[in-house]
Amino acid sequence: YSAVPLRSQGRVVGAVLVSQSTLGVLRGLYQVRVSVFRVVLISVLVATVLSLILAGTIARPLHDLGRQASALLDSRGQVKGGFRVLNRRDEIGDLSRSLDQLAGRLRERISFADSFAADVAHEFRNPLASIRSATEMAAEAEDPAVQERFHSVVASEVARMERLLTDLREIARIDSAPEEEFDRVDLNQLIGHVVQAFCLRGPDGARIDFTATTNPVLVWGCGDSLARCLENVIDNAIGFSPTEGRVAIALTTSPGEATVTVRDHGPGIPEEHVDRIFSRFFTYRPGCAAAKSHTGLGLAIAEAIVRNHGGRIEATNHPAGGAVMRIALPMT
Numbered sequence: 607y608s609a610v611p612l613r614s615q616g617r618v619v620g621a622v623l624v625s626q627s628t629l630g631v632l633r634g635l636y637q638v639r640v641s642v643f644r645v646v647l648i649s650v651l652v653a654t655v656l657s658l659i660l661a662g663t664i665a666r667p668l669h670d671l672g673r674q675a676s677a678l679l680d681s682r683g684q685v686k687g688g689f690r691v692l693n694r695r696d697e698i699g700d701l702s703r704s705l706d707q708l709a710g711r712l713r714e715r716i717s718f719a720d721s722f723a724a725d726v727a728h729e730f731r732n733p734l735a736s737i738r739s740a741t742e743m744a745a746e747a748e749d750p751a752v753q754e755r756f757h758s759v760v761a762s763e764v765a766r767m768e769r770l771l772t773d774l775r776e777i778a779r780i781d782s783a784p785e786e787e788f789d790r791v792d793l794n795q796l797i798g799h800v801v802q803a804f805c806l807r808g809p810d811g812a813r814i815d816f817t818a819t820t821n822p823v824l825v826w827g828c829g830d831s832l833a834r835c836l837e838n839v840i841d842n843a844i845g846f847s848p849t850e851g852r853v854a855i856a857l858t859t860s861p862g863e864a865t866v867t868v869r870d871h872g873p874g875i876p877e878e879h880v881d882r883i884f885s886r887f888f889t890y891r892p893g894c895a896a897a898k899s900h901t902g903l904g905l906a907i908a909e910a911i912v913r914n915h916g917g918r919i920e921a922t923n924h925p926a927g928g929a930v931m932r933i934a935l936p937m938t
Contacts, residue, residue: 667698671705678709685713725887729770729901733763766901773903776834777886780910786828788915790938793823793832793857793864800836801855804844812847812870814840817856823864825935827915832935835911838904839868839919839931846872846929859937866933874923883921884909908933 612620671689680686689706692699737760744756801816825832843853847870856867875883875890882888889902905921912919917935924930 664698667692667702671702675705678712685709685716688713722886726774729887730767733767733770736760736763770901770903773901773907777903777907777910780831780907780914786831786914788826788828790824791827791829791832793825793866793935794818795822796829796833797836797855797857797866800833800840803837804840812844812849812851812853814844814853814855817854819857819859823857823859824938825864825915826938827935831911832915835908835933836866838908839933842904843868843870843872843929843931846870848872862937864935864937866935868931868933869924869928871928874927875921875929877923880921880923884919 608624610622610624611618612622674689678685678688688709689702691706692702694702740756740759740763744753744760747753747756797816798818801814804814840853840855847853851871853871854867854869858865858867879888879890883890884905886906887902888906909919912933912935915935917933919931919933922930922932
């Protein structure tokens with residue numbers, strides 16, 4: 607309400623009172639409160655429904671993937687299962703597919719490690735058995751010439767084990783080392799240096815012929831690693847070539863790619879072994895004396911180096927006889 611005084615000759619003689627009921631105002635405030643409550647209630651219900659939907663579409667699948675990841679390995683560290691791939695076209699489906707692929711690669715890696723250990727044990731068992739037999743027979747022999755022959759067998763097997771250890775260290779370095787520092791490498795010059803090093807070893811073995819290009823052939827890579835790759839491939843070709851044979855090396859280019867071709871004039875590769883020629887510890891000894899000294903890791907090391915350089919290596923047989931190795935590397 608509101609009051610206004612009435613004055614007469616300076617004196618207050620009365621007052622005028624004006625009042626209005628507040629019922630309408632209170633009713634309006636009540637309606638506002640009801641509307642706010644409705645909005646809050648609807649918001650809570652919508653949030654609850656959305657939370658349940660999110661829990662069913664995101665949280666629960668993530669929880670299931672976490673549970674599958676916890677049960678992926680058994681007590682022996684073996685992969686005993688995989689991930690259930692979700693038939694979804696969103697990020698959760700992509701995650702389940704990626705985890706399933708990761709589990710597959712992990713299974714392959716563990717299987718490879720187990721077989722690698724068995725292969726290493728097998729490769730060392732043979733020379734150790736030869737050393738033991740040679741030492742026992744040398745101890746029983748009385749003729750110095752016979753003893754010397756057995757001692758040479760021991761020395762040869764020890765050298766074989768040293769080569770095997772060197773190759774094992776190299777392939778372990780390639781598998782575990784961080785990315786190498788790459789620079790521009792001239793394949794013309796690099797192959798020339800590698801061939802010259804082989805020629806300086808002496809006249810024994812096959813002759814090496816290198817057909818170079820007229821211009822530098824630049825690739826992006828590590829010179830030391832590429833040299834090791836070429837050494838292994840050329841050494842393999844020499845080992846499977848006749849003593850007076852020839853190893854032909856050619857360097858060619860095509861748009862964006864350089865190809866090194868190494869051909870020997872040996873017996874070639876049996877068709878059933880072509881797909882396995884770059885497998886670790888795979889050896890094929892057709893009777894060549896030099897081939898018997900190979901550890902079965904040289905071409906595997908070469909393949910790993912080429913793969914790390916973004917290239918490819920393949921083995922085929924030449925129609926006229928002998929094996930052909932082709933190394934393709936991307937040019938700068």
